[in-house]
Amino acid sequence: MDRAEDSRKIEDLVEKYGDDVLRICFVYTKDYAAAQDLFQETFIKVYNNLKNFRGDSSEKTWIIRIAINICKDYLKSAWIKRFIFLDEIKENSSTDVEGLVIDEIKKHEVIKAVLNLPPKYREVILLYYYFDFNTIEIAKTIGISETAVRSRLKRARDQLKNIFNEGEVVDYEG
Amino acid sequence: MKDDRKRFDLSELDKIKASKDLKTKTLNRCLDDGNKFKSFSLSKVSLVFAVIFAIVLSYVAIAVNNSKGIKVVKSYELKAAKSEKDLLNALKSVGMPARDGVFNLAQESAKSESPAHSTTNVQVEGIDEADIIKTDGKYIYSINSYKNELIIFKANDRAEIIKRLKVKDLYANIINADLNNLYLREMFIYVKEDKKYLVLLSGLIRYEQGKEEPYKKSTPSEKVDIMPIRWGDETTLISIYDIKDIDKFSLVKQFEVSGNILSSRINGDNFYLVTNKWMRYFIQDKNENVLPYYVDYDKTDKKIYIDAKNVLYNENNLSSNFTVISNINLNNFNIRMQSALGNFYQMYMSRENLYLITTQTEAVKPFEKVNGKDAVQSLENYKQKTLIYKFNLQSDVNYKGYGEVDGYIINQFSMDEYEGYFRIATTEESYNGKSFNTSNNVFVLDRNLKLTGSIRNIAEGERIYSVRFSNDKMYMVTFKQVDPLFVIDLKNPHNPKILGYLKIPGYSTYLHPLGDNRLIGIGLETADLEGRVINKGIKIALFDISELDNPKQISKLEIGGRGTFSESLYNHKALTVYKPYDLYAFDLYETRDDDSYTQIFRGLCLLRIDENEIKLLQKITQMDLLKNDNAVEYYDYGYRAVFVDKYMYVISNIGVTVLDLDEMRIIKNERI
Numbered sequence: 001m002d003r004a005e006d007s008r009k010i011e012d013l014v015e016k017y018g019d020d021v022l023r024i025c026f027v028y029t030k031d032y033a034a035a036q037d038l039f040q041e042t043f044i045k046v047y048n049n050l051k052n053f054r055g056d057s058s059e060k061t062w063i064i065r066i067a068i069n070i071c072k073d074y075l076k077s078a079w080i081k082r083f084i085f086l087d088e089i090k091e092n093s094s095t096d097v098e099g100l101v102i103d104e105i106k107k108h109e110v111i112k113a114v115l116n117l118p119p120k121y122r123e124v125i126l127l128y129y130y131f132d133f134n135t136i137e138i139a140k141t142i143g144i145s146e147t148a149v150r151s152r153l154k155r156a157r158d159q160l161k162n163i164f165n166e167g168e169v170v171d172y173e174g
Numbered sequence: 175m176k177d178d179r180k181r182f183d184l185s186e187l188d189k190i191k192a193s194k195d196l197k198t199k200t201l202n203r204c205l206d207d208g209n210k211f212k213s214f215s216l217s218k219v220s221l222v223f224a225v226i227f228a229i230v231l232s233y234v235a236i237a238v239n240n241s242k243g244i245k246v247v248k249s250y251e252l253k254a255a256k257s258e259k260d261l262l263n264a265l266k267s268v269g270m271p272a273r274d275g276v277f278n279l280a281q282e283s284a285k286s287e288s289p290a291h292s293t294t295n296v297q298v299e300g301i302d303e304a305d306i307i308k309t310d311g312k313y314i315y316s317i318n319s320y321k322n323e324l325i326i327f328k329a330n331d332r333a334e335i336i337k338r339l340k341v342k343d344l345y346a347n348i349i350n351a352d353l354n355n356l357y358l359r360e361m362f363i364y365v366k367e368d369k370k371y372l373v374l375l376s377g378l379i380r381y382e383q384g385k386e387e388p389y390k391k392s393t394p395s396e397k398v399d400i401m402p403i404r405w406g407d408e409t410t411l412i413s414i415y416d417i418k419d420i421d422k423f424s425l426v427k428q429f430e431v432s433g434n435i436l437s438s439r440i441n442g443d444n445f446y447l448v449t450n451k452w453m454r455y456f457i458q459d460k461n462e463n464v465l466p467y468y469v470d471y472d473k474t475d476k477k478i479y480i481d482a483k484n485v486l487y488n489e490n491n492l493s494s495n496f497t498v499i500s501n502i503n504l505n506n507f508n509i510r511m512q513s514a515l516g517n518f519y520q521m522y523m524s525r526e527n528l529y530l531i532t533t534q535t536e537a538v539k540p541f542e543k544v545n546g547k548d549a550v551q552s553l554e555n556y557k558q559k560t561l562i563y564k565f566n567l568q569s570d571v572n573y574k575g576y577g578e579v580d581g582y583i584i585n586q587f588s589m590d591e592y593e594g595y596f597r598i599a600t601t602e603e604s605y606n607g608k609s610f611n612t613s614n615n616v617f618v619l620d621r622n623l624k625l626t627g628s629i630r631n632i633a634e635g636e637r638i639y640s641v642r643f644s645n646d647k648m649y650m651v652t653f654k655q656v657d658p659l660f661v662i663d664l665k666n667p668h669n670p671k672i673l674g675y676l677k678i679p680g681y682s683t684y685l686h687p688l689g690d691n692r693l694i695g696i697g698l699e700t701a702d703l704e705g706r707v708i709n710k711g712i713k714i715a716l717f718d719i720s721e722l723d724n725p726k727q728i729s730k731l732e733i734g735g736r737g738t739f740s741e742s743l744y745n746h747k748a749l750t751v752y753k754p755y756d757l758y759a760f761d762l763y764e765t766r767d768d769d770s771y772t773q774i775f776r777g778l779c780l781l782r783i784d785e786n787e788i789k790l791l792q793k794i795t796q797m798d799l800l801k802n803d804n805a806v807e808y809y810d811y812g813y814r815a816v817f818v819d820k821y822m823y824v825i826s827n828i829g830v831t832v833l834d835l836d837e838m839r840i841i842k843n844e845r846i
Contacts, residue, residue, distance in 0.1 A: 007201070007204075007205055010201060010204050011201060014192075014197050014200060014201060015197070018192035018196075018197055018200075019190065019191050019192050021192070022190055022191070022192045022196075023187045023190045026187075026190055027187070036196055039192065039196060039200065040196070040199065040200045040203055043200045043201075043204060044200070044203055044204050047204040048204075051535070051556050052535065059610075098193065101189050101190070102190070104189075105186050105187070105189055105190065108186045110182070110183060110184060110186065111184065111186050111187065114184065125184075126184070129182050129183075129184050130184040130185075130187055134709075134737060134739065135739065136739070136744065147319070147811055147812070150811060160182075
């Protein structure tokens with residue numbers, strides 16, 4: 001049965017990329033409840049588009065791109081949150097353990113700094129440093145030019161200067 | 175880029191893990207929603223998302239309609255719209271007929287008497303491709319994308335700047351647009367007899383008042399830093415400047431055409447530009463004409479819309495995008511416009527023909543029904559096809575026909591025409607219900623794009639990374655773990671054969687022929703990391719292909735560590751070749767070879783490659799020009815080289831460097 005195959009496939013994808021998708025959604029929204037909602041939206045979209053997956057990128061890049069677009073749509077229309085998620089917040093709210101973990105992460109200095117960046121810098125930093133994408137992959141994923149990626153990375157790093165300085169990054173321009 | 179991924183540690187995020195509950199809930203929602211194709215998103219916010227997904231939805235709707243019932247054989251033949259009404263009900267057209275033009279057959283450009291100099295590295299000899307840097311042997315024309323300026327240098331040992339043209343200088347005649355939204359893109363130099371033109375292409379976005387992002391006003395004043403999205407009409411300006419006497423640099427002709435640049439060529443006396451124009455129908459005025467148009471600035475600044483009869487379409491392959499082919503005869507400046515409705519994303523041009531490429535996902539099995547409704551379809555039931563549309567360039571751009579092959583292509587180098595036959599290399603993906611598999615194909619099609627011969631299932635499990643055709647041979651690199659270089663004989667179009675292959679680590683993303691017996695590969699070195707293949711630095715390889723059944727790697731050069739990058743990996747025009755000195759130059763962003771991603775060099779790399787070996791001659795940087803000026807580091811990119819006589823000129827967004835090739839000595843290095 002095709003349906004069975006599809007459901008097996010989506011199960012596999014949720015298992016494989018679920019954590020990463022949730023991390024992306026969290027970094028974009030800074031809100032764990034919203035992140036959990038967007039996580040679901042991402043995989044519903046993935047599921048509905050399984051047949052459209054063209055294989056011109058890796059599975060992972062494809063799913064990350066979908067997650068990013070869902071997050072951006074969400075941010076663009078932030079008022080939706082109040083309208084839509086209100087009734088779901090209760091059932092979605094994290095368990096105590098999860099809540100503690102998130103609180104702890106939010107206190108982490110590097111994470112805090114990154115979360116305080118404007119979204120367009122946050123995303124390049126996340127993709128570059130966490131997902132290990134190169135600038136071309138980032139350009140393809142978020143749909144801007146590679147040079148724009150480079151300049152955003154640079155500006156993001158400028159904003160994160162304090163952290164970099166503490167890390168004693170080698171500055172070849174000495 | 176100065177960074178150190180290890181020191182900037184985001185691993186704290188690892189602690190975020192999707193709970194079992196969340197996963198189960200998501201899967202349930204997927205399967206619930208699954209029967210409905212349209213459920214792209216939250217049903218509750220579908221109103222908002224409808225705007226965003228309008229294009230996707232219409233596309234999917236078409237796919238669904240087509241697949242109903244059992245229809246395996248489908249035609250994607252284009253036909254001209256019979257009438258405006260016929261084109262699309264949604265298109266309200268008041269098009270005016272495009273002007274007729276007289277077109278000459280392609281002719282050789284006259285040779286100029288300037289000193290030896292490099293030219294843009296193009297795919298097909300004799301057909302020029304636009305680039306950000308050009309030289310005619312006397313002057314160097316460079317687009318500075320950071321400053322949005324055209325800078326003209328004298329090609330002498332001092333490389334003096336003789337002109338620095340800003341947008342407001344170049345486009346003084348455009349009064350009805352905001353020049354802040356104009357970006358210099360690429361250019362050509364066209365020389366014929368006593369004529370010498372600079373053909374400059376720029377992108378312009380004409381934002382219209384009241385056409386802001388639809389829901390922008392609803393965004394609350396939270397500290398969310400989003401650029402409001404504005405919708406504008408995107409057009410391309412084609413400006414032709416007389417550069418015969420550089421002191422009298424002057425505009426001779428200017429057109430504006432709909433859409434964003436896909437690619438452009440100068441073939442003989444004809445300039446061709448292919449643009450893509452999206453319909454923004456979710457904010458389109460009901461009375462607005464959505465057809466592509468052009469403006470002839472000499473005559474009037476009125477928009478002249480394409481005649482609907484010059485728009486081709488096929489109901490099986492509709493898209494909300496017009497691909498526009500503009501053709502300007504550089505003798506008489508007549509313009510012709512032809513358009514096709516569809517999302518064409520690659521093009522290839524031979525001397526006689528233009529090929530436009532699009533892809534189509536097609537159902538290969540009948541749809542199953544569950545309780546009378548269409549069941550959710552598995553990926554197994556679909557395959558991806560590449561559709562090839564051929565336009566003849568003899569007297570006009572005339573649609574000739576279409577052909578189709580399985581799989582998808584990587585870039586313009588995947589295609590070639592030779593003695594009337596069109597050859598194309600594709601990668602095909604299939605899903606057997608458990609895993610994805612790939613295989614690769616080479617197809618030979620005749621003048622009417624009917625298949626004459628093919629080789630299928632080459633290198634199963636791998637994908638094509640680069641292809642180069644050379645007359646009746648082709649070279650192809652596929653990759654998964656190691657890089658096989660295939661040598662394929664296409665002499666008999668009915669029976670293509672694999673002659674030989676070579677397996678080496680790493681892969682090439684660009685192949686460049688050197689004489690008849692050598693092939694240069696530019697790509698990445700790879701390494702095995704606990705079973706995963708990871709990219710390392712850049713690798714330049716020299717292959718001996720004199721024995722076709724036994725290709726050999728005779729020399730190689732590795733540069734940098736993980737994260738090392740060059741634009742030439744993906745853009746052939748970023749590589750400059752200078753035959754008189756056997757020199758090859760490309761931009762380089764080099765990282766330390768210790769997996770730290772720490773950048774140690776940014777600039778240009780100069781190699782000498784002859785029949786026997788690859789030699790690194792120089793690495794030229796302008797980083798030192800930025801001392802005490804950290805703020806500008808991020809626009810230190812766009813390194814390109816041109817060669818004139820015995821000098822190499824390295825021009826980036828920040829500086830110009832002149833290298834004396836006989837002495838291998840830098841004689842000038844300056845901020846611009």
